[in-house]
Amino acid sequence: MSGRMAGKSVIVYGAGSIGPGWGNGKAAAVLYARQGAYVLCADIDEAAAAETVAIISREGGEADVFVVDTTDQAMVRNATAQALQRRGKVDVVHYNVGISHPGDLEETPMKDWERVFSSNLSGALYAVKAALPSMRERRAGAFVFISSVAAVASSGYRYASYEASKAALNRLAQSLAVEHAADGIRANVVMPGLIDTPHVAHHIAGRVTAAQDFAQRRASTPPMKRQGTARDVAHAALFLASDEAAYITGVTLAVDGGLTLLIPSR
Amino acid sequence: MTLPNGLPLPEPGPLPKTALVTGGAGALGFEIAKVLSASNEIALLDVGESALNRACELPNATGFGCDVGDSDALHTAYLAAFQKLGPIGIVVHAAGTAPIAPFLDTDRATFEDAINLHLTAGFEIFRLAARDLVLHGKSGRLVAIASISGARAGYARTAYGTAKAGLIHLCGQIALELGPYGITANAVAPGPVDTPLSREAHTAEARADYQRTIPMARYGEAAEVARAVAFLASAESSYISGQTLFVDGGYMASGMGVTVAQSAAAVRRA
Numbered sequence: 001m002s003g004r005m006a007g008k009s010v011i012v013y014g015a016g017s018i019g020p021g022w023g024n025g026k027a028a029a030v031l032y033a034r035q036g037a038y039v040l041c042a043d044i045d046e047a048a049a050a051e052t053v054a055i056i057s058r059e060g061g062e063a064d065v066f067v068v069d070t071t072d073q074a075m076v077r078n079a080t081a082q083a084l085q086r087r088g089k090v091d092v093v094h095y096n097v098g099i100s101h102p103g104d105l106e107e108t109p110m111k112d113w114e115r116v117f118s119s120n121l122s123g124a125l126y127a128v129k130a131a132l133p134s135m136r137e138r139r140a141g142a143f144v145f146i147s148s149v150a151a152v153a154s155s156g157y158r159y160a161s162y163e164a165s166k167a168a169l170n171r172l173a174q175s176l177a178v179e180h181a182a183d184g185i186r187a188n189v190v191m192p193g194l195i196d197t198p199h200v201a202h203h204i205a206g207r208v209t210a211a212q213d214f215a216q217r218r219a220s221t222p223p224m225k226r227q228g229t230a231r232d233v234a235h236a237a238l239f240l241a242s243d244e245a246a247y248i249t250g251v252t253l254a255v256d257g258g259l260t261l262l263i264p265s266r
Numbered sequence: 267m268t269l270p271n272g273l274p275l276p277e278p279g280p281l282p283k284t285a286l287v288t289g290g291a292g293a294l295g296f297e298i299a300k301v302l303s304a305s306n307e308i309a310l311l312d313v314g315e316s317a318l319n320r321a322c323e324l325p326n327a328t329g330f331g332c333d334v335g336d337s338d339a340l341h342t343a344y345l346a347a348f349q350k351l352g353p354i355g356i357v358v359h360a361a362g363t364a365p366i367a368p369f370l371d372t373d374r375a376t377f378e379d380a381i382n383l384h385l386t387a388g389f390e391i392f393r394l395a396a397r398d399l400v401l402h403g404k405s406g407r408l409v410a411i412a413s414i415s416g417a418r419a420g421y422a423r424t425a426y427g428t429a430k431a432g433l434i435h436l437c438g439q440i441a442l443e444l445g446p447y448g449i450t451a452n453a454v455a456p457g458p459v460d461t462p463l464s465r466e467a468h469t470a471e472a473r474a475d476y477q478r479t480i481p482m483a484r485y486g487e488a489a490e491v492a493r494a495v496a497f498l499a500s501a502e503s504s505y506i507s508g509q510t511l512f513v514d515g516g517y518m519a520s521g522m523g524v525t526v527a528q529s530a531a532a533v534r535r536a
Contacts, residue, residue, distance in 0.1 A: 178516055178519055181483070181531075182481065182482075193505075222445070225275050225446045232502075244493040244494075247482065248490075250512075251518070254506070
């Protein structure tokens with residue numbers, strides 16, 4: 001198969017969408033496959049991953065479902081082993097798992113804080129640890145982490161655990177980039193801004209305001225005066241994952257319609 | 267959607283398949299033009315005969331001889347390019363020199379020349395092209411070739427680094443104001459790139475220093491920078507604006523201790 005990812009073996013963690021429509025992970029998985037990659041679609045929700053795989057299969061691409069709770073290191077190891085078994089290698093690990101708990105810092109129960117860090121950060125490290133040995137052996141590999149502009153700015157929601165975990169994820173990617181550049185391994189971050197995805201609708205919209213006001217408010221915030229799409233995020237990930245980005249490592253690329261230009265802490 | 271002033275948000279128009287590259291005859295500029303020429307008609311701007319000569323090497327490029335740092339010449343060349351290609355969808359400001367001198371030895375003329383060519387000419391060509399894009403209802407992609415020197419201090423980069431820092435901020439400024447028109451502005455900030463210019467400008471000591479501070483322990487290639495430009499110039503990057511994309515082998519992500527990481531990797535492999 002031809003394409004920008006021809007012959008590549010990719011694991012997408014969080015490849016399913018939480019609701020109808022296109023989440024970032026689903027869009028990325030389908031895009032990688034369209035560009036010629038084999039994609040192991042890993043998700044905690046089997047039906048959601050299966051839907052992504054069904055789309056890929058329908059388009060003539062190659063993908064498999066794998067059920068993974070990324071807070072369980074053994075399951076992440078199994079996912080990696082599965083990709084290695086299917087394709088003999090892992091070229092790209094795309095980590096798109098992210099959960100959030102609302103709440104003021106003072107009242108945030110420690111178990112919520114730990115759950116968020118476990119999913120958003122430790123799970124990413126499990127994915128790294130599992131994939132590194134085979135990548136190092138081949139002296140090739142690329143990680144793409146889906147973070148959030150919440151890593152660098154307050155977006156008006158109170159969910160410090162999400163913000164802190166994404167900030168840590170940004171630096172995890174950079175530490176990984178520096179430690180393993182000499183092994184031929186790259187690591188980069190995509191920081192989506194206000195993106196119109198089922199995740200947002202599911203986690204935030206309902207508890208903030210009516211969905212339509214919510215969407216209008218989000219669209220009017222960035223300089224581009226619209227929300228982004230999962231496709232925008234997926235294309236940035238594709239670029240960073242591909243060999244086109246061979247000299248790019250340790251970057252955090254915001255896909256945010258200029259949103260981070262409006263905040264001091266860039 | 268409706269804006270606070272009651273007017274509807276302008277709907278971004280199509281992205282014209284035309285590109286203009288300043289410094290298009292240089293090693294980096296030409297590589298960028300070459301990659302963009304796969305799907306765009308190209309205008310190369312560069313000094314004297316060089317633009318015309320190198321344009322002949324691409325099937326769909328036209329060269330416009332002009333000193334990019336000269337305002338009148340730049341206007342004339344832009345108008346000629348516009349006449350031939352129509353609104354320019356992609357503008358890459360790659361013209362540059364490498365004035366390397368310690369702060370105490372940098373005279374005013376050297377400083378002003380660097381600001382003029384890297385920053386002021388970038389401002390001018392972006393503004394010329396963007397005005398026509400807005401007028402004709404087209405989307406656009408403005409890409410400035412900046413440098414890691416525009417984001418982190420480096421020895422003897424007073425003029426060069428300060429000019430590149432200005433270019434990075436210029437992109438943010440444009441991104442903010444032209445976002446609603448579907449015009450993006452981004453900087454690509456390379457680390458050291460293996461070109462005739464850097465071969466001449468970087469001493470052996472400087473090269474060794476870069477090897478030590480770049481996690482990938484090598485210079486970048488012009489083609490690697492060109493591919494980053496091509497991504498930011500594509501229809502697929504429409505929601506990325508005001509950003510600086512470092513193409514630097516991990517330089518910006520690192521700090522002290524790169525040699526330690528490199529040694530550790532070597533030991534593990536041994």
